[in-house]
Amino acid sequence: MxxxxxxxxxxxxxxxxxxxxxxxxxxxxxxxxxxxxxxxxxxxxxxxxxxxxxxxxxxxxxxxxxxxxxAGHGEQLDESDLYEDVRPALTALRAAGVRVVVAGNQSPRAGELLRALDLPADLVATSGEWGVAKPSPRFFAQVLAVSEAPAAETLYVGDHPANDVFPARAAGLRTAHLRRGPWGFWWADDPATREAADWSIDSLHDLQGIISV
Structure with missing residues (x-):
């Protein structure tokens, strides 16, 4: 579960x-x-x-x-940058009683912008705020520190095998590789990625069928 x-x-x-x-x-x-x-x-x-x-x-x-x-050309992020499945999928996870955490390799400024979007998440954090980035094991130790669940009951979802799937699995987390974006599509059928990922998904909506497994 x-x-x-x-x-x-x-x-x-x-x-x-x-x-x-x-x-x-x-x-x-x-x-x-x-x-x-x-x-x-x-x-x-x-x-x-x-x-x-x-x-x-x-x-x-x-x-x-x-x-x-x-020069006034710093990071920008608004609703138009979100994929269409983000809000409904994360809302459904929380409605099912799942804790939702957002944690990626972004700057502190990106963390501010993400929180300003008021995503349906319990926590939003970035590597810049934590002072450690993926794929460092220390990043995933921090993930577990905020998970409020054991590693075997924590699922990390990402598109990048080397930054997401492999190190999350090494940390004992469950993993889902998302076929999205350049890395997601290019590595989706890679045998090593398939073996390391507990699940391979095409949409965040697919998480709903995973959380009760």
Missing amino acids: IRTVVLDVGETLTRDDRYWASWADWLDVPTHTLSALVGAVVVDGRDNADALRLLRPGIDVRAEYEARAA
């Missing part, structure tokens, strides 16, 4: 379209060019920031992030 569902953010709850488009604008390249490079690093199993480094070798991503914010 699943008592707590913990969800990744990017390409699990939110589309990354706005995020990458804003980087393309900042670096003065076509959105399509950056999107194609994101696809390339996905296929290679590399960090998504490598797409920016391909465009600007030697770029200091953190410094550029801060420069964007200082």
Whole structure:
């Protein structure tokens, strides 16, 4: 039985379209060019920031992030960035008595923006706020610290095998791999991902059938 569902953010709850488009604008390249490079690093199993480094070798991503914010082009997030199944699926989980936690690799600012959306979740936290990011085991130790349920009764949901499925399983959590976004689609039928995931899902609505298993 699943008592707590913990969800990744990017390409699990939110589309990354706005995020990458804003980087393309900042670096003065076509959105399509950056999107194609994101696809390339996905296929290679590399960090998504490598797409920016391909465009600007030697770029200091953190410094550029801060420069964007200082220039008034910082992170933005609103209702239009959420996938359509987010609110109804999370609402249904809570109605079933499941604790819902949102925890992903995002900045403190993203955490503020997510909480401002008033999602149907018991807790929203980010790696920037915790001071540790996926796939570190310490991130998933923090997940368990806020889960209020044993690892075997906590389900982590995400699209990225290396950041979500593999380390969550190593921490003893149950895992669901979501076929969504570049990483979700590319790795969906990978044998190692299939083996590591307790469930492979196409929508957050599929969680309703999992929580009573």
